[in-house]
Amino acid sequence: MRVVLQRVARASVTVEDRVVGSIGRGFLVLVGFAAGDGEEQIRWMADKIVGLRVFPDDEGRMNRDLLDVGGALLVVSQFTLYADARKGRRPSFVGAAQPDEAESHYEKFVHELEQRELPVATGEFGALMSVELVNDGPVTLILDR
Numbered sequence: 001m002r003v004v005l006q007r008v009a010r011a012s013v014t015v016e017d018r019v020v021g022s023i024g025r026g027f028l029v030l031v032g033f034a035a036g037d038g039e040e041q042i043r044w045m046a047d048k049i050v051g052l053r054v055f056p057d058d059e060g061r062m063n064r065d066l067l068d069v070g071g072a073l074l075v076v077s078q079f080t081l082y083a084d085a086r087k088g089r090r091p092s093f094v095g096a097a098q099p100d101e102a103e104s105h106y107e108k109f110v111h112e113l114e115q116r117e118l119p120v121a122t123g124e125f126g127a128l129m130s131v132e133l134v135n136d137g138p139v140t141l142i143l144d145r
Contacts, residue, residue, distance in 0.1 A: 001031070001033055001037045001041040001045055001105075001145045002081045002142070002144050003030065003032075003049070003081075003141075003142070003143040003144075004030040004081065004140065004141075005028070005030075005049060005141045005143060006028045006135050006138070006139065006141075007135070007138075008023070008025070008133045008135060009025060009134040009135075010024050010025070011023055011028040011074045011131065011132065011133035011134070012074070012131070013123040013124075013132075014131075014132070015123070015124050016127075021121030021123055022074070022121060023072035023074045024072060025069060025070070025071050026071035026072035026073055027066065027071065027073050027074070029049060029073055029075045031075060031078065031106065031109060032078050032082050032102075033079075033105045033106070034097055035097050036097075037097060039108070041145045042108050042109045042112055044145050045145050046113050046115075049073070049113070049143070050065065050067070050116045052065060052141070055071070062139075066118055072119035072121065073113055073120045074122070074123075075106075075109070075110055075121070075122050076122070076123040076131055077103075077106045077125045079097075079102060081096075083096075099126065102125075107125075110122055
């Protein structure tokens with residue numbers, strides 16, 4: 001399981017000219033799943049994201065988490081996080097989970113995040129999406145499990 005997490009001032013995702021998810025302050029979470037990922041990776045990642053202390057405290061140090069700042073999550077599926085471009089010019093996606101498996105994992109991941117009493121918005125699994133964001137910091141982290 002791989003996540004690219006961006007601390008944002010705001011973010012939204014659009015499908016066919018309609019906004020399907022948007023948040024103010026919080027995290028944009030781009031998530032991809034590898035073949036063989038399961039419940040353990042999903043729970044670990046949800047806990048990690050919610051507990052990350054990357055928001056500034058009163059002294060400007062990264063010391064607050066999403067709950068401390070009243071933040072939200074925008075979760076967008078992105079199988080291309082498992083692209084392998086080491087050979088040739090066309091990336092290979094053989095490491096990514098198959099669509100049915102990935103969609104099930106995505107739904108479980110969103111559910112895990114919702115259980116943590118935070119606002120969670122999403123894109124649409126498998127859709128062609130446009131994502132807009134204002135990266136705050138900028139702060140961008142890559143998380144693997």
